[in-house]
Amino acid sequence: MKTDKVQSIIKKWNGDPNYAIEMLQDIQSEFRYIPKEVIEEISESTGIPRTQLYYLATFYKAFSLKPRGEHEIQVCTGTTCYVKGAFRILESLQRKCGLSDGETTDDLQYTLKYVRCLGCCSLAPVISLDDAIIGKAKSSTIEGLLARKVGEVDTK
């Protein structure tokens, strides 16, 4: 099963080494991480050296060699959100979930991480749950908001 998906992703980008980052992006969204065997497979099919793929997979924050949760909670720590207190929100979420940056809950449901700028600076401070953006967030209300959003996601 995995091989089929990997092969179709490679095919989508014509196995062109110029599109190595794009291939890894698709792999990351498909499996929620970059599995070791997938790196082997891409390397064999495209001729891109494994070292290069590992270099890419560890250089960019978007990639992870460990599985990430089904839902991703991102706290924006871009400049505006920082000014508006993003780190206080991040700290309270970390305290609540018992997770450090980039960590995933044991049941692989949630990953908590901070990102640099989601591009909605006028709504700062901003957090996002998967594709949903929560603007003007407050440490005191974030828990309730997230619980509601998580509910929405689960019922989809």
Added chain:
Amino acid sequence: MTKITITDLKQISERNKSTSEKFKASLLVCAGTGCVANKAFIIRDALEKELKEKNLESDYRVIATGCNGFCAQGPLMLVSPEGTLYLNLKLDDVSTIVDEHLINGKPVQDLMYISPVDETRTPKMKDIQFFKQQQLIILRNRGAIDPEQIDDYIGRGGYQALAHALSEMKPNEILNEVKTSGIRGRGGGGFPTGIKWESCISSAKKTDVAPYLVCNADEGDPGAFMDRSIIEADPHSVIEGMAIGAYAIGAKEGFVYIRKEYPLALERLRKAIQQARDYGLLGQKIFDTDFSFDINIHQGAGAFVSGESSALMTAMEGKVGEPHSKYIHTVESGYKGLPTVLNNVETWANIPVIIEKGGKWFSKIGSGDVSESPWKGSSGTKVFSLVGDIANTGLVEVPMGITLEEIVNKIGGGVPEGRQCKAVQTGGPSGGCIPADLLNLPVDFDTLTQAGSMMGSGGLIVMDDSRCMVDVAKYFIDFLVEESCGKCTPCREGLVIIKTILARVTNGLGEPSDLEMLSDISETIKNASLCDLGGSAPNPALSTLKYFKDEYKAHIIDKKCPAGVCKALIQYTISKENCNGCGVCPKHCPEDAISGEKKELHTIDQSKCVKCGICREVCKFDAVEVE
């Protein structure tokens, strides 16, 4: 779809105009990222439903546009062409607007802008102070077209400049117009675009190869969303600019390098490129001339350094986006080792207007005199994302040379909540902080650099007097430490040392010698780094040291954080006068550090307090104080 000709272009434009004239009005709902996050699409759907139910579909149409700019007041809707702007829309407002405004002809006062000065309502968008002082060239179509319809763009004169360039101008005439305009790169560096194109043309000629052309949409600066908004609002302006540029330099293939983190912009750009191909505006023999050009997209993964020109081109080859040495210019050896022109989104969006109205017209806008050399001024306009502690956050386009004061106080409406402006941060993470007493500085490439900051790509972050400038410096340095690619030692190691010193200072462990050490290391990094990113990386430390030395001294000598931000140097207490014992803060305290019965004074147990500040946030009586 068949290829269109220059005559077709005019017909499409006229057809588009007559379609819009069939309606009494168009309801332009802003669907920029900010408004979408505020449920703009839900409002659009409700509006469409309401019109259908009330049989008004043939009288009014709803269009989802790109970012209107007035993000602070979103979701927004403009009734066009009359110009009434409705703000802060909620789902319930939809039927009110339809009934009152559209059916009864009485615009809804309650949803209009309130002037902070005299609290009167301002019905028309053009009369609102935020919009009044802006001059729209790059954002000429913002909020006015459906970005997913190429005909809308053509209806506003789009692709006419390309048609004119291909049918009536030679490549070197285009180059001359761009040189006359004096335009300098909007990505941050401010390098004159005409000179860049010219050097690329001459190195391509020497090696007899077709150069590449790239659009940098890897907006890596946190606090900046200009490029994203341009692509979301008007993707064809970028495509048209690139096609004109390609004709001028002789490129056959172009790329847009855009972050995957911008899904809406990516989707709109993809659609726009496909529409342009369907019309034959990209591809073989455009407008039946010998000119052929196509654009492909490279999806970047988020990394600040990947926006640097040589790093970006390395990333386009599927490798890790790290910069090369400075002495290799990308105009000679860029993508795949071939001559490459790289300009940013905003620069490309300017090109069609320069061709349409002429380089001379463009050169008159802005500051300085660029008639002899583009280095002697900053022509044109610049888009800024105006954010932070300011009333009117949003996207603004102003002529170069306007003062920071005008942007912050007039367009931005000043700092809210009775606080004072302390500094404006410009230029992204490796820019600098300009203190409030220098707000009369004109905003142009050279003045900002002289002031120890830089134009950067155009983020303007306003900070009020509750922000600690040492902590601000630490924030940016932490960011740069993470984002430094690690290839050269001064940037990699030097930034870590600065980070350590700043952490010491904010923790109250700083020593007087730290200040000198900070300047020394910063200067070394500045002079010895491989790329411009490293070269400008110490700016946050240097500019805050220059303008806010007293604040550093307060941390180091008095062991105090005057702004009340640095956790190690502050404590939260509850004021006897203001606390009425409402019981809210003990309930929210995550560490159970607050005690006190209802209607009695609450107290904070300092040994348990983690200084998260939640008590201060939830207190409605301003009873929680920072010492």
